[in-house]
Amino acid sequence: NYFNNLDVQEEINNKLDQMVADGTLLQILNQYDYALNIKSFGCKDDGETDNTENLITAFNYCYTNKRTLYVPKGTFLFSTPISITNLPNIIMSGELKYNGNSNDYALILGDEQNEL
16 A cells, blocks of 8 residues: 555655755745745855846846845845846845946946936
């Protein structure tokens, strides 16, 4: 009988491990969270990773889906200026740090006439 040899807890743990590895668990949990963590989009606060593309994805996703973006404690680097015409709500506990050319604007918010 299949059920006599089944270790239910091990099966559950294996499935959860698989869902964590492929990102499915975060997608499911994020549907019920008030704010989406930028780490859910692959951003890392290790002080070395360039998070530019992941930040753009996070900004666009949260704006389009009317979600709040959460930046947890830590320093998240980006190296290319990011132009954001549609900014989502953002909760900042950490820091978005620009490490590109110091002559560039780091974040361009709005259109060209309304840069910050």
